[in-house]
Each structure stands twice: as C-alpha cells, then as structure tokens.
Amino acid sequence: MYKLGFDNEKYIALQSERIRERIDQFGGKLYLEFGGKLFDDYHASRVLPGFAPDSKIRMLIQLKDQAEIVLAINANDIEKNKVRGDLGITYDLDTLRLIDAFRNFGLYVGSVVLTRWQDQPAAVKFQKRLESLGVKVYRHYPIEGYPSDIDRIVSDEGYGKNDYIETTRSLVVITAPGPGSGKMATCLSQLYHDNLRGRRSGYAKFETFPVWNLPLKHPVNVAYEAATADLNDMNMIDPYHLEAYGTTAVNYNRDVEIFPVVTAMFTRIYGECPYQSPTDMGVNMAGNCILDDEAVRSAANMEIVRRYYHALCDMRKDGGDSHDVEKLKLIMQSAGILPEYRSVAEAARKKSSETAGKPAVAIELPDGRTVTGKTSRLLGAVSAALLNALKLLANIDDRINLISPEILEPITSLKVGALGSSNPRLHPNEVLIALSVCALTDPIAKQAMEQLPRLRRSELHSTVILSEGDEHTLKKLGIYLTSDPAYESKRLYHGC
Secondary structure (H helix, E strand, O other): OOOOOEOHHHHHHHHHHHHHHHHHHOOOOEEEEEOOOOOOOHHHHHHOOOOOOOHHHHHHHOOOOOEEEEEEEEHHHHHOOOEEOOOOEEHHHHHHHHHHHHHHOOOEEEEEEEEOOOOOHHHHHHHHHHHHOOOOEEEOOOOOOOOOOHHHHOOOOOHHHOOOOOOOOOEEEEEOOOOOOOHHHHHHHHHHHHHHOOOOOEEEEEOOOOOOOOOOOOHHHHHHHHHOHHHOOOEEEOHHHHHHHOOOOEEEHHHHHHHHHHHHHHHHHHOOOOOOOHHHHEOOOHHHHEOOHHHHHHHHHHHHHHHHHHHHHHHHHHOOOOHHHHHHHHHHHHHOOOHHHOHHHHHHHHHHHHOOOOOEEEEEOOOOOEEEEEOOOOEOHHHHHHHHHHHHHOOOOOOOOOOOHHHHHHHHHHHHOOOOOOOOOEOHHHHHHHHHHHOOOOHHHHHHHOOHHHHOOOEEEEOOOOOHHHHHHHHHOOOEEEEOOOOOOOOOOOOO
16 A cells, blocks of 8 residues: 655755755855656655655756756767667667756756767767757767776876866756766866866765665665666665764765775865765755655565566566576565565466466555456456556446447457457557547546546556566556566567
8 A cells, every 4th residue: 555655845845955055065066976867766756655756857946047967978888779778768869868858847958978988980970960959069088097097087198188068057967868877987077177277166976875864774775776686786884984973874885985086086186075975975865854664664665576576577588697586585585575575466366366377467556455357358457457447446336348349349350450460459558548539428438537647656466477568558657567477478579
C-alpha cells in the first residue's frame, strides 16, 4: 500500500536555498556537478514516496534567473553509439532531447562540451550538427596520467589545453546524458581557467544518493547500491568527514577514492581546498525532508526487490553472467528481505496456476487492493489486469465487459490479417485506445477511463517477461512493474 513519506515542497525550498548559500560561499560563481536524472528521477520517487520525478528541475526553476546549463558528453560514447538503457536512444540524441526539455522548462542551455575529444568521426559530425542548430560547442581533451598526475593535470598541458566554456550566469549546472561523461573534470577545468583569468569560482556536487545523513544501512541507501549493482558502487562511511568533524556521514566509494585528488587540484589552483571531506562537496538536502521513516523504509525495500527481479530478467534476456543477480542477493540478505517481500508476485503466480500455467498478471493498487488478469483469446494478461483494475477503482461490476467482443474482434483481425502480427491478443496501449473510443458513447467505459490517473504508483507483476511496448505503456501510467524471468513461448526471437 502506498504511503506518503517525503515532503516534496520542503525539499524544493531547502535545496534551492542550499545552492544559493554555496554560490555565495564562492563569491557568486558556482559550477555544480549534477548527477542523476534532472526531470525524470523515478528511482527517487519510488524510494522516497512523495518525491516528484521532476523535483530537481522544479528546484532549478526557482533559480532559473541565476542558472545556465552545460551538457557534457563523452566523445567516445558518441563514437560507440552508446545507448541510454531506460530510453533506448543514443547519448547524442539524448543530448538533443535534454536541450529541448530544459528549454521547455524555461531554463537557459549555454553550451555542450564534448569531453575526451580526439577527432572521433562521429563526434565531429555531431559537433557540426549542434553548431548548425545554433548550439555552442566546446572541446575537452584526454589528459595523460589523469587523475593521479596532478602536475600535468593542473597545467597548460592538462586543463590548459581545454576550451574555456564561456558562461554568463552565477550558477553553471554541468549535467550529462549518462555516467562517465566527465562532469567533474569539466567543473575543475573551469576553475583552472577562471583562476588564470583572475576570477573566483567554486565547485559543488549534487547527487541525491546515497543520502549522507541517513544511516549507512538505511534501506534508502541500500536501494542505491541495488540500483548501481552493475557499476560496483559501494556505500561507505566517509572517513574524511569522520576525522574532520567527528560525525558520521555516508558517501560512496568513487567520491571517497577521488577526494585526495580533488583536494590536491583545489590546492594547486587556489592554494587551499575549501572542503574537508567529499561529503562537504555535496549540497543534497533530501535526508532533511523525510516525513515518515517507516514508509520510506518500506518503499526502499520494495525497490531493492524490484531491482533483483529486473536483474533476473536482464540475465535471461541477454544471456549474461550472474554477477548482478548474486550481488543483489547479498544486498537483499544484508537488508533482511526476501523476494517474497513482493506479495504481488505471489498473487500473479497463483493466478497462473489456476489457469493451467498460462501467463498471468497481478496489480496491487495504491490502496492495497489486488486484482489479477489472465491470458485469453482476445486479451493479453496485462491488458486484462488493467481493465479489471479500472473496474475495481470505478466500482463497476466485474461481470461487465468494458469493451465488447464485437469491438475487439475487428482489431485482432486487423493485427493478424493486414498487419501480419503473430499475436492476436491486444496489448495495453491497444486496449486503452479501444476503451477511449467506447467511452465516447458508453458512460461506463467513460467512468473506467477516468480512473487511469489512480493507477499511478500501483505495483504490477507478470509471470512472463513483458514486451518493450507493454513496459513502455505501464511506465507511462506510473505503474511499478516486475516480471518472472521466463518467456511466454520457446521462440528465439521475442519481439512484439
């Protein structure tokens, strides 16, 4: 059952104020390394119930008169056509998407910096495309001996070779389409060039997770480890913070490992480092906005189990090794939870056993009620479960067909006949389109359609791996989903 545990409005206010304080600390110019997703942070919204996926962008809107955005993208990622897994698009295309999205929010995008530039053909082509679209482009180069050779890095042969990014606002947000894009190096390069020009500026880091002022083994922080199992990130007590202040703070291994290097770079540039620990570099206020710790713990534990199911399915789909699965098993064990924590999975399997092992789906609504759906001649299990959920929410008798077979039959005939599909059953998006057509003349169908927003934050489990199309529709509806690691058929190709 969904229960509010996070004060989103307080978060936006506190976070905005914290960033303003950090700008003032450095004399009115701050380069802010912005990790994670800016306007679609669904992980945070799942583990901190009440956190809106667009909270970070709404926070930046509070500062939009002071802020400009610089996007960093690794030229090697462009050359390799690296794909953002959750969207299925390459990093270069996602850069264009991000620019459009920021502009739609009224935020100023100053430029794009292509990092690790070595005249890669695809990167050269992308630079020309950006410039033809009126976007300023800068280039940063690989530095031999990075990050350990401080003498070379902080010199004309290191940061000095990079283009200086011209900025006009007091807050420069450095963000990227994905990890490994060189955000921190971009920030530090700018500090070096500003110092050469006699300008004072500062650097700070904004990462939502791990939450520094929650316990190391708090489920929210453990859920972050689960989310980054493939990156081998590990939460740890910040030893520098403990030594400097005598208080415990949580950070993660990469920031702790790089801190001596960052300290040395700051000292070389400014003569001293303004930070005593990697935690000091952060500006995250999420831990101060938790309303209900029990609700947050429950939500985070559920996310850990979801990540486990996702890893099982990824291994089944990709035929990869079991490293991520085994790591997630250990994470669940340390958190004291089992896969059975996700009760909606058991409900789906029970429905499947009642229908001779056919694919089945269960949906647990935010109010705690559960409905199921089975595979039939005209409907897939997901589609059936969605219709059953809408009927339950609208108090419609379960025996009533929201969409009559007379309407479904021609659609399935079109799919198989004219469109050549091997699957006659309707997918969720097709069912919802059919239901919306029925709603024009049928008040019961209209009543069901009006319940769609109430599906948000529902939990769904399928006994078979869902198609990409089905997953996309369910995510659009705001439903949190998992699947058993099994396909409906023994075919080698499992497309739509």
